[in-house]
Amino acid sequence: xxxxxxxxxxxxxxxxxxxxxxxxxxxxxxxxxxxxxxxxxxxxxxxxxxxxxxxxxxxxxxxxxxxxxxxxxxxxxxxxxxxxxxxxxxxxxxxxxxxxxxxxxxxxxxxxxxxxxxxxxxxxxxxxxxxxxxxxxxxxxxxxxxxxxxxxxxxxxxxxxxxxxxxxxxxxxxxxx
Numbered sequence: 001x002x003x004x005x006x007x008x009x010x011x012x013x014x015x016x017x018x019x020x021x022x023x024x025x026x027x028x029x030x031x032x033x034x035x036x037x038x039x040x041x042x043x044x045x046x047x048x049x050x051x052x053x054x055x056x057x058x059x060x061x062x063x064x065x066x067x068x069x070x071x072x073x074x075x076x077x078x079x080x081x082x083x084x085x086x087x088x089x090x091x092x093x094x095x096x097x098x099x100x101x102x103x104x105x106x107x108x109x110x111x112x113x114x115x116x117x118x119x120x121x122x123x124x125x126x127x128x129x130x131x132x133x134x135x136x137x138x139x140x141x142x143x144x145x146x147x148x149x150x151x152x153x154x155x156x157x158x159x160x161x162x163x164x165x166x167x168x169x170x171x172x173x174x175x176x177x
Contacts, residue, residue, distance in 0.1 A: 074101045076173055079152060080121060082107040082114070085169065094177065098149075102172035111141040111156040111167055118143065118154055125152070149176040 071081065072090040087105040094100070109117070115132065125145035132141045142155040151174040158167050 071103060072101050074099065075103070076101075076175075079171075079173060080117075081105075081171075082109050082117075082169070084108050098174050098176045100172055100174045102170070104168070104170050106166040106168055109167055111139045111158055114154070114156045114167065114169060115141040115143060118145070118152070122147075122152060125150075150174065 069087050070090050071087055072092045074092050075081070075090075081103070085103075085105045085107045087103055089104045091102045092100065107114070112132065115130075119127065119130075122145040125147040128144050128146070130143040132139065134140075138158055140155065140157040142153075144154070145152045153172045153174075155170045156167050158165065
């Protein structure tokens with residue numbers, strides 16, 4: 001199942017590069033990609049690109065969608081994101097394990113500030129895997145929280161963007177199916 005979604009995601013990402021080529025080329029590309037993934041996985045796959053760089057994939061095992069620059073609609077209201085978060089990628093997928101919503105983006109908050117933010121915000125949740133490491137002028141923080149079958153996984157590292165210093169945040173939320 002994981003192989004099916006990963007293969008579909010990889011091929012669909014390639015498909016998304018062709019979305020600027022017009023509607024007819026987009027449909028041809030979608031159908032060709034569907035056939036290729038179906039041959040690789042032995043399953044039935046439906047890929048739909050929206051012309052904006054986002055892709056939706058449906059298989060018998062679950063679904064996945066990803067796009068550029070937006071927080072997925074499924075992001076939970078009770079888990080705040082930094083106000084200045086510049087979302088680079090938003091992804092949703094479902095499988096027998098549950099529904100995953102993940103974000104990757106850049107913020108001006110430091111990795112330590114982000115860890116403190118989520119430790120405070122998720123204080124009633126059970127925390128595990130908390131870590132902070134520094135080296136080579138960079139800091140990496142991470143942790144995971146769980147409650148009532150829900151899970152939040154977080155990692156942040158500082159780095160450089162074309163605009164200057166930033167912290168790169170990867171955060172995901174999983175709900176049981």
